[in-house]
Amino acid sequence: MRTPQELSTAFRAIGLKVTPQRQVLFSLLHQNDGHPSAEAIHLAASAAMPGISLRTVYQTLNDLVSMGELQQLQLTPGSARFDPNTSDHHHLVCDGCGDVRDVYVSGLADVDVRGLDGFRVDATDVVFRGSCPTCTSATGDPSAPHA
Amino acid sequence: MRTPQELSTAFRAIGLKVTPQRQVLFSLLHQNDGHPSAEAIHLAASAAMPGISLRTVYQTLNDLVSMGELQQLQLTPGSARFDPNTSDHHHLVCDGCGDVRDVYVSGLADVDVRGLDGFRVDATDVVFRGSCPTCTSATGDPSAPHA
DNA sequence: ACCGTATTCGCAACGATTGTTGGTTCGCAA
DNA sequence: TTGCGAACCAACAATCGTTGCGAATACGGT
Ligand SMILES: [Mn+2]
Ligand SMILES: [Mn+2]
Ligand SMILES: [Zn+2]
Ligand SMILES: [Zn+2]
Numbered sequence: 259m260r261t262p263q264e265l266s267t268a269f270r271a272i273g274l275k276v277t278p279q280r281q282v283l284f285s286l287l288h289q290n291d292g293h294p295s296a297e298a299i300h301l302a303a304s305a306a307m308p309g310i311s312l313r314t315v316y317q318t319l320n321d322l323v324s325m326g327e328l329q330q331l332q333l334t335p336g337s338a339r340f341d342p343n344t345s346d347h348h349h350l351v352c353d354g355c356g357d358v359r360d361v362y363v364s365g366l367a368d369v370d371v372r373g374l375d376g377f378r379v380d381a382t383d384v385v386f387r388g389s390c391p392t393c394t395s396a397t398g399d400p401s402a403p404h405a
Numbered sequence: 406m407r408t409p410q411e412l413s414t415a416f417r418a419i420g421l422k423v424t425p426q427r428q429v430l431f432s433l434l435h436q437n438d439g440h441p442s443a444e445a446i447h448l449a450a451s452a453a454m455p456g457i458s459l460r461t462v463y464q465t466l467n468d469l470v471s472m473g474e475l476q477q478l479q480l481t482p483g484s485a486r487f488d489p490n491t492s493d494h495h496h497l498v499c500d501g502c503g504d505v506r507d508v509y510v511s512g513l514a515d516v517d518v519r520g521l522d523g524f525r526v527d528a529t530d531v532v533f534r535g536s537c538p539t540c541t542s543a544t545g546d547p548s549a550p551h552a
Numbered sequence: 553a554c555c556g557t558a559t560t561c562g563c564a565a566c567g568a569t570t571g572t573t574g575g576t577t578c579g580c581a582a
Numbered sequence: 583t584t585g586c587g588a589a590c591c592a593a594c595a596a597t598c599g600t601t602g603c604g605a606a607t608a609c610g611g612t
């Protein structure tokens with residue numbers, strides 16, 4: 259994620275105004291290395307600016323996504339996750355707790371792909387699904403705590 | 406997708422009944438090599454059995470998914486897609502028309518993955534996003550029809 | 553054929569996201 | 583500094599996809 263300053267400039271450049279609400283969101287996203295939902299972002303933003311509306315959060319997230327400054331992920335049914343990490347990376351998803359982590363993959367260009375049939379590929383997303391260490395020890399451990 | 410007969414046996418084996426509605430769905434899915442939504446499956450099922458409820462379609466699809474006989478995909482925001490193709494394959498998604506196609510990838514085991522950190526990987530999903538031949542010629546063609 | 557239980561269906565409810573409207577505030581270019 | 587248009591909020595309503603619920607019905611082992 260670019261800095262709040264850079265994002266402010268980018269917003270102004272396309273005729274969008276830089277409001278305090280947006281600045282709060284720029285700052286939160288810039289520091290965020292996770293994969294928060296809109297609801298989670300709203301919660302965090304509310305701490306810094308009580309009263310900020312969920313509607314405004316959605317609006318700004320959508321703006322950032324369409325500017326290519328933020329990635330929107332739909333890894334599971336349910337709410338979308340937003341990803342401030344714009345570097346070339348992929349994801350691990352824990353089926354147990356729903357946690358999403360970044361993972362870096364190299365050598366993807368060497369895989370053999372059959373069936374492209376004239377399809378133009380713009381992006382490749384790899385999603386590894388499984389169990390995080392916490393959930394693995396919980397489910398695999400016979401002495402695991404209840405539920 | 407296994408045959409309707411095999412699915413019937415599998416259902417009975419776990420105490421689930423084989424109803425006419427389910428038989429219609431078994432048959433439809435067995436012949437289907439696409440990635441239909443629940444709505445689309447309901448539409449097709451309604452042709453064979455007028456009056457079948459969308460609720461029943463969801464119920465049976467969910468049963469098949471939890472039995473591992475059917476795959477559920479969440480490739481985009483919006484409705485889930487169901488995949489009767491249980492072979493090891495991956496997907497192409499057209500950003501233009503939303504079409505989903507199968508693609509076969511080999512050599513995935515050779516890619517270098519950093520950041521696994523004790524995470525146990527059970528499945529790997531690769532999604533190629535881009536533009537199908539139809540949408541590519543439409544958008545790239547200066548003489549393309551309006552809108 | 554009987555009976556217990558699974559299934560069906562229609563409708564209500566849900567979670568996530570977007571649309572609307574009206575009044576107020578505020579960024580920012582001139 | 584001013585003025586205009588954008589953005590904000592509140593308060594809803596609406597949409598979409600999916601699931602919960604409950605009364606009526608039907609499967610299938612005996
Ligand atoms: Mn990420
Ligand atoms: Mn497929
Ligand atoms: Zn976990
Ligand atoms: Zn297309």
